[in-house]
Amino acid sequence: MMQQSTIIIILLSLFFLTGCWDEQLLKDVALINSQAIDYDSENDTVKLTIALVSGNSNEKVPTNTTIVSAEGKSIRDGRTELDKKVGSELFASKNQVTMFSRKLAEKDIYAALDGNYRSPLSALTARLAVIEGEAEPILHAETENKPLISDYLRDLLISAEDTGAIPSVNLQNTLTTLYDDGQDIVMPRLKTVEQKAGAKLIGTALFSDRRMTGELNSEESIILLLLANSKKGAHRMTRKVQTDEVDPLYDYVTVDVENMKRKLRVKKNELGNFEVQIDLVLKMNANEYPGDDLYKRHVIKRLNTQLSEELTKEANIVLTKIKEANCDYLAIGRQVNAFYYSDWQNIKWKDVYPTIEMKANVDVEIIYHGIIN
Structure with missing residues (x-):
């Protein structure tokens, strides 16, 4: 009797079931x-x-x-x-x-x-x-x-x-x-x-x-992503680090970013103007360097110094370009809104952003160099 009642209830429930109202074949x-x-x-x-x-x-x-x-x-x-x-x-x-x-x-x-x-x-x-x-x-x-x-x-x-x-x-x-x-x-x-x-x-x-x-361009885009603290991908870069008159193929090093740490600070100076300082520390893997001798400390030290200077220069060029384009991709405006709310309420950010001083410093350290030397 219980089974018959269950079957009757199921059959009656079918009358209340409807199809998908937005069905598209x-x-x-x-x-x-x-x-x-x-x-x-x-x-x-x-x-x-x-x-x-x-x-x-x-x-x-x-x-x-x-x-x-x-x-x-x-x-x-x-x-x-x-x-x-x-x-x-x-x-x-x-x-x-x-x-x-x-x-x-x-x-x-x-x-x-x-x-x-x-x-x-x-x-x-x-x-x-x-x-x-x-x-x-x-x-x-x-x-x-x-x-x-x-x-x-x-x-x-x-x-x-x-x-x-x-x-x-x-x-x-x-x-x-x-x-x-x-x-x-x-x-x-x-x-x-x-x-x-x-x-x-x-x-x-x-x-x-x-x-x-x-x-x-493509190289500047990678620098921008690093400044934005993007940790997805290796951010592979190739840079010229020496001049070999015999074979130019030995002049370049290719590195991947293994680890990174970014610190972005927004503050007001004594004149009441906003300043931005970005410090970027990059731990690198040298996955191609025909010049070799990466087991020698003075070679690694020289490469670290050269790459730090080159990437610092490039980072500041990128900051100049995004300011000229009035593109606040780094979300500096959010920082001002969060920590200087009264100022934010009284300014037009698109007029202020291109005038702020922005500086970057990049510190590179090669920590890996493949399975040889």
């Missing part, structure tokens, strides 16, 4: 895997180019990409125009990379992101990048090792993040900073390789509020 939609956005200043329009994964139904893993473009007065308008060209409804839930032309980045980055933030189906982990020149051609790049351009671009950015060459920049962590008065963002910069043979990482784009206002 994959056969009814087209999934955007990457997108590139260009700006036409003459017509005041944006060009949205998307990469859709395509292939026949017998393929377990799609191996083809379809590229579609459309123009509109805004990003959402461009999506509407794309819907007219694609036979299925477009969804960005599987988007991996969103790229902006430099012209668009210098105008306003948020205008291109607003629609993504307002949609509950946007992929929050999609990487963001600025493309030198127009953004569309990079989606037409042909790569041998990756048949899908979206996978290639995603892996290119993620591998650079993992080695400490660029910061991790995605849709989610960018929104928080865009609305933060005390910090600015930076984004990876890419360019299309000649003959559409792929893409190349060329550094980072500096932003002030929502506009790109400057740039750093």
Whole structure:
């Protein structure tokens, strides 16, 4: 009798079960895997180019990409125009990379992101990048090792993040900073390789509020990440430490950062102006040095001194460049807000930041040099 009652209750409960109200079948939609956005200043329009994964139904893993473009007065308008060209409804839930032309980045980055933030189906982990020149051609790049351009671009950015060459920049962590008065963002910069043979990482784009206002090359980008206390990746660097007239290949040392300690201090001087001092201690691993003799103390001491002086010089150049771009990537504004709140309330930080004095000092110590000598 108990079993019959249980069965009856289960059967009656089935009438109260409902399906997913927002169910979308994959056969009814087209999934955007990457997108590139260009700006036409003459017509005041944006060009949205998307990469859709395509292939026949017998393929377990799609191996083809379809590229579609459309123009509109805004990003959402461009999506509407794309819907007219694609036979299925477009969804960005599987988007991996969103790229902006430099012209668009210098105008306003948020205008291109607003629609993504307002949609509950946007992929929050999609990487963001600025493309030198127009953004569309990079989606037409042909790569041998990756048949899908979206996978290639995603892996290119993620591998650079993992080695400490660029910061991790995605849709989610960018929104928080865009609305933060005390910090600015930076984004990876890419360019299309000649003959559409792929893409190349060329550094980072500096932003002030929502506009790109400057740039750093690849070596300077690593220095900026170290100043920002980024401990992800090896931050590999190659520097010239001597001059060999016989073979220049012996002039360079390549080092990885094994350990680091950063101290950032913000204070007011006797004139009431803000000053910033950054002290950076780097423990290095020399993983290539053809000059050899790393077992000798005086050689290690000389390399430590040379690298400390060179990186200190480079760090101060980077500080000058981010000030000129009015890009507060190091979140100095947050420090002022936290420890000098009354001053923060009475100043316009974007006017004060470029005038503050910022100095860096880098101390390098090579602690490892491989398994030889």
